[in-house]
Amino acid sequence: MACLDSPVFNFINNLSPIPPPKPSDTAHNVQLFKSSDLAPVSSIFASPHVNPAKEPKILIRDDSVQLPQDLHSPNSVRTRVGSTITFRMIRCRDIVSENCNINCRLNEAPIDSSDHTSNSESQLPQSMQNGVGSVESDKDQCADGKTDLTISQECTDLEGMNLDESGPDKMDSSHSGMDLHESQLSEQNKDEAVAYNGDYMIANQPSSDMLTLGLPFGTETQSVNDTQKADNSDSGKSLLSEEPNYYIQNSAHEPHLYWTGRVEGAPVDYTPQALPGAMQSQLMPCNKLNDPQDYMPTEQNGLSQHLRGMRRRSLFNEKAGASNKSVDKASDRHSVNSTTPKCKTIHGDINSKPLRTPPCALPGIGLHLNAFAAIPKEKIVCRDIQSSINESSNLPCPAGSSPPPFEQNIIKDEFAQRTDVASAEPSSQGSPKKKRRKFDNGDGTSCKRCSCKKSKCLKLYCECFAAGVYCSEPCTCQGCLNTESHMETVLSTRQQIESRNPLAFAPKVIHTSEPGLELGDFSNKTPASARHKRGCNCKKSSCLKKYCECFQGGVGCSISCRCEGCKNAFGRREGVAALSIEEPKEASEENNACVKEEKCEIDKQLVIYQAADLAPAENLLTTPSMVECRPLACLPPPSSKKSSSEKPRSSTKQVGHPSRLCNSQAPLKTDMLLSQFGNYAEMVLGDSTSDTLKGNSSPQTSVKVVSPNKKRVSPPRMGTGLSPICKSGRKLILKSIPSFPSLGGDLNNEDPKSKTPAS
């Protein structure tokens, strides 16, 4: 790239140890960022090295931020292209990884720059300013800086990686596309910028580390504000002010964010009108959502995530739908949207339907990826926040009380559902229920639209309750007590259930690593990618119908299953496959016995994942070995009672690591963020994160996600592992896990044959 030649780059390069951004890796970078988010954070903080690398990014970011201020003529940019790329990537990070917040701040630092990155930064900024003038110009060019921001942001969420393209160049091109909204964008951008701030703010808070970095929120905010001020100070402020609105509720495992201020702060910024076209589009579906409550509360709350989510959604949805702005159309997008209306109603029923029901937002459900993207962030955020914040202490909002499901659960559920939708169900024909589910699935957190009559939605029978979400209008339940107004009841009930079964609210399906196995090997081994936590007990459905939780979750049956005549398309129970071959049923039992050990191992895996899900992101992130977490047996922690029944066995063996698990569990702290993030990433990304961690970042995955074409994304079945992404990611995990045979089996993915069931 000419840019490289440019004195500026040279200069920069000299300054910072960090090599010039790897354009080719952009995608990787993005992923990496994600991964970084997951694990690396520590590294980031730990080593100054990181900073340098980030610096350039930071600079960029600042520029981006500043862009709005500066209007530029577009052209200089390309030289910068590289820089721009990095720049955006940075944003991606910001968006993607909360952890990144630090980085971002640093970036923003330009304002403060002196503080953070002493040398390089200062230099960088200069370079930026000087040499980069081009850059700024670029950004400025974007003149649309706004547009850039918006674009970048949007892109960042989803495509962070792709953003590269979006670069100024795109800006230009995008403009054409964007033109329509440019005016809006400018405003929107402002908002977004603000939103970012908010995000950072939030993220920062959670992670003490970040704080330690010395990132001054104020500074950031200021910087941001400044930039924003240039454009719109107000929006930013409002957003910032909003931050406080977020409240995290941690119940041992279940962190839940609640948008306390949902109504308060939101109104101004969130109003779809204010939002960028994309945003609007996203919102549109939920027009009803106009009120922040509707959508904000649940997931988006976390960070500006709602924005992020919006963005992502917009990206996917819009793209999928057609143009970004399909927004208006967005409403049309899917029948799903039609469903959204309920959200509004919910809105009306503030009490009854808690925040969590963002389902409306999901409208894009069709796009599984979108859902993932959206969900993850939210969840991630939530966790982060959670970690940072303790439980509901804050929960001023009723929503806060919402029964906290494991995020993971939700996510997984989403996956499962998604997978279900995608795979199993022929797309549901028509039954409204099915459709609903799909929608819900997309959201992940969205209400499940239960129709409980006798359980009052206070039992696991109730999907909403089981998912940790309040029932909302879409639900047709009777005598529902799963509402904000009955928070106490809900919580107490939840506790009771958990006391009985600590894992009651844990995700039913655990997505381990290994997508690949699922499809292929399942015969012998259950697809490692995901497994049902407890295992199903199907007898008549042959695990071929949704009655089977495994099948419903889009995962193969595992040893832990007690199903009869398992024919799970996602993977038969290990024993079964062998049995089927050798001995039909009897063997099954025998196998069970024989397999027990394997089961234990498997269980461990499952458990581990669960644990990871719960908190342990650390494991994932920090150590590939995280797997070790398996010992999760510890998992049970939350509920004082350990679950008796469920998984203790697994715990038995590898106690060694359990500590981690335990740690992870209890602690949701900063690590939690990472871990959660990681988990989340895994869940959502399907291991892609792990890939990133490994360094395997597969552009593909990123591509898929990023790809403007929803289509790519839509199909993804995280859970099933169908998606290549998952596979890749899984591998990593598996590798890390080597100790366990079963895991090894997972590893098989790479070498399917190699797999030996754990013995």
Add this chain to the structure above:
DNA sequence: GAGTTTGAAACT
């Protein structure tokens, strides 16, 4: 839309 089937959850 009503009725049946199914398997998990809850209960004993």
Add this chain to the structure above:
DNA sequence: CAGTTTCAAACTC
């Protein structure tokens, strides 16, 4: 812990 009942989703018609 095992067996039974209850429940709501999934499915069929």
